[in-house]
Amino acid sequence: MSDGVSMTLEEVYATAFEVLCVQGCSEPQAEAIAETITAAERDRCASHGLFRIPFYVRAIRGGIVRPRAVPTFTDLAPGVLKIDGGLGFAPLALKLGAEPIAERARSQGIAALALTNVCHIAALWPEVERLAEWGLVAFAFTGASSFVAPAGGTRPLYGTNPMAFGWPRAGHPPMVFDQASSASARGEIQLHLRDGKPIPEGWAIGPDGTPTTDAAMALEGAQLPFGGHKGAAIALMVELLAGALIGSVFSFEAQALDTNKSGVPPGGEFMIVIDPSRCIADEDAGNQLQHAEALFERILAQEGTRLPSQRRFAVRAETLQNGISIPASLAGEIDALRTVS
Amino acid sequence: MSDGVSMTLEEVYATAFEVLCVQGCSEPQAEAIAETITAAERDRCASHGLFRIPFYVRAIRGGIVRPRAVPTFTDLAPGVLKIDGGLGFAPLALKLGAEPIAERARSQGIAALALTNVCHIAALWPEVERLAEWGLVAFAFTGASSFVAPAGGTRPLYGTNPMAFGWPRAGHPPMVFDQASSASARGEIQLHLRDGKPIPEGWAIGPDGTPTTDAAMALEGAQLPFGGHKGAAIALMVELLAGALIGSVFSFEAQALDTNKSGVPPGGEFMIVIDPSRCIADEDAGNQLQHAEALFERILAQEGTRLPSQRRFAVRAETLQNGISIPASLAGEIDALRTVS
Numbered sequence: 001m002s003d004g005v006s007m008t009l010e011e012v013y014a015t016a017f018e019v020l021c022v023q024g025c026s027e028p029q030a031e032a033i034a035e036t037i038t039a040a041e042r043d044r045c046a047s048h049g050l051f052r053i054p055f056y057v058r059a060i061r062g063g064i065v066r067p068r069a070v071p072t073f074t075d076l077a078p079g080v081l082k083i084d085g086g087l088g089f090a091p092l093a094l095k096l097g098a099e100p101i102a103e104r105a106r107s108q109g110i111a112a113l114a115l116t117n118v119c120h121i122a123a124l125w126p127e128v129e130r131l132a133e134w135g136l137v138a139f140a141f142t143g144a145s146s147f148v149a150p151a152g153g154t155r156p157l158y159g160t161n162p163m164a165f166g167w168p169r170a171g172h173p174p175m176v177f178d179q180a181s182s183a184s185a186r187g188e189i190q191l192h193l194r195d196g197k198p199i200p201e202g203w204a205i206g207p208d209g210t211p212t213t214d215a216a217m218a219l220e221g222a223q224l225p226f227g228g229h230k231g232a233a234i235a236l237m238v239e240l241l242a243g244a245l246i247g248s249v250f251s252f253e254a255q256a257l258d259t260n261k262s263g264v265p266p267g268g269e270f271m272i273v274i275d276p277s278r279c280i281a282d283e284d285a286g287n288q289l290q291h292a293e294a295l296f297e298r299i300l301a302q303e304g305t306r307l308p309s310q311r312r313f314a315v316r317a318e319t320l321q322n323g324i325s326i327p328a329s330l331a332g333e334i335d336a337l338r339t340v341s
Numbered sequence: 342m343s344d345g346v347s348m349t350l351e352e353v354y355a356t357a358f359e360v361l362c363v364q365g366c367s368e369p370q371a372e373a374i375a376e377t378i379t380a381a382e383r384d385r386c387a388s389h390g391l392f393r394i395p396f397y398v399r400a401i402r403g404g405i406v407r408p409r410a411v412p413t414f415t416d417l418a419p420g421v422l423k424i425d426g427g428l429g430f431a432p433l434a435l436k437l438g439a440e441p442i443a444e445r446a447r448s449q450g451i452a453a454l455a456l457t458n459v460c461h462i463a464a465l466w467p468e469v470e471r472l473a474e475w476g477l478v479a480f481a482f483t484g485a486s487s488f489v490a491p492a493g494g495t496r497p498l499y500g501t502n503p504m505a506f507g508w509p510r511a512g513h514p515p516m517v518f519d520q521a522s523s524a525s526a527r528g529e530i531q532l533h534l535r536d537g538k539p540i541p542e543g544w545a546i547g548p549d550g551t552p553t554t555d556a557a558m559a560l561e562g563a564q565l566p567f568g569g570h571k572g573a574a575i576a577l578m579v580e581l582l583a584g585a586l587i588g589s590v591f592s593f594e595a596q597a598l599d600t601n602k603s604g605v606p607p608g609g610e611f612m613i614v615i616d617p618s619r620c621i622a623d624e625d626a627g628n629q630l631q632h633a634e635a636l637f638e639r640i641l642a643q644e645g646t647r648l649p650s651q652r653r654f655a656v657r658a659e660t661l662q663n664g665i666s667i668p669a670s671l672a673g674e675i676d677a678l679r680t681v682s
Binding site for chain 1: 415417418419420421423448449450451452453455478490491492493494495496498506508516518520567568569570571572574575577578580581582584585586587588591593613615616617619620621622625628629630632633635636639640643644645646647649
């Protein structure tokens, strides 16, 4: 990229950490966010990488986020752990909660994490990947602002409501997917807008309720669920799990709480974590991951297939070696945030 | 329907129960299956109603099913209950497991049910609806024979792999969805074949790997996941949960076990059950279901929308009053099964 700025992953982390601290985050909050941003750049998930820094800063300046919040833990049941994020950003609460919820899954067989009062604009795959690397099966669900029309409707109601799932693999990085229940991630539409590109058909309808390929119209109108009413059902499920179930807000309520329109409303995340070794007789516990490999082999034996996380792990191997590149305009925008004016 | 045979729901149950007993099921197995079939007819889910009787009978006659099996229970962990179905049909194991898994969810907050060694050709919504009626949130996942191509592939690998989800409602029947991760249920293609109708585009590819609207070609080729690679990711997740995780078989392995091609291979089902009142501070436990109603109201306020289970509950009210009607050809086929020749 001729107008790109090359960076090592260490520089990505250092930049994110510095800017976030300068802009008011506590060191633990800044560390956890910088780790998440670095993981995204490492895996070339640009929409959750340094591109997000200005969003975090806007949230700190204008939103209701508390950038020095310390998450607090409550035992709700033998299998349910609650973390109140204290209106901080999500990554710190998820980082601190990972060991306790893993421990709970190991002792109970299955456990749930109810994370409330966090401002969440990161991807979900880092938390399920972390748990899957520890040998656990993990799900994560979160809402967002109202962006997506319900099945049959024309106005925004659901968030893009991603659902992530991770499966541990023996001798390979985990199998992880993290997919919006909308046809596209909102960040993807934002990237199309930034780059002046039309969006594919089926992603959105405009404010008038008719299909559009104009990124700006899409952001003003409503995104569409993936796969019609079935994707919409997933979106509804995510609303209920990350909203009402854990005493958090629905996407449409989160939006209303974001009084300064920072784009980073408070909300919740729900996780389910399972220890595979507790889901089978002890003598068979070693076989499950090996058995799963037989399925992965069958998938990959068909031409044109790949596993959900395969592309990310391939680019990871490359960026760990060669670093990454970001648009010069973004680098300039971030540089301007290294000081508080 | 001029060539239809009218039946009350009591007659549906009695017919199913009688035929299944005559064909070799134990009374408990026959009762549980007849309840499931009656629930399907009651809700006009024809593809899981009396239409399935010949499948059950074929399985008894030619498959590896044990129609007098007694399910056995094992405690795997505080939050994980295993039921070995003993190669019986799934409905009895699910019926007997409902109270114990509900109890586990209430005491632990979240619990999992690992159901193995069952022959499963019923819908999943009855088991999640039952738990949701008891105030619990429930998920169910199961595989099937290899019918669906993986993302990017052209040959069958996954089952139609339904995933069901139930949410309890205050003052209303539960919100329940039960959706194949294929673009259509296999039963729907079978019904199109029976009725001589073409299937919609996007449901399947033929044995040559190209798109088809011919129901027979579709059944010989591969079904497609709903919503492209995202639906395929759900299908993969279901394979892992209902297969490797609980020490059961993948869809492609189940198919291979069905040596007599009865169409009813043995397999597993995985359920997750959550007690909402344990996912929130005690003083707020009453508010969750009320809160969810605010979301449902917003959905229904948009013209053209409905909740996933709404149509089923509407027809239920009608069939409970007026009974149902089945094609005369099916009635004849079932009548012929009332005796063993």
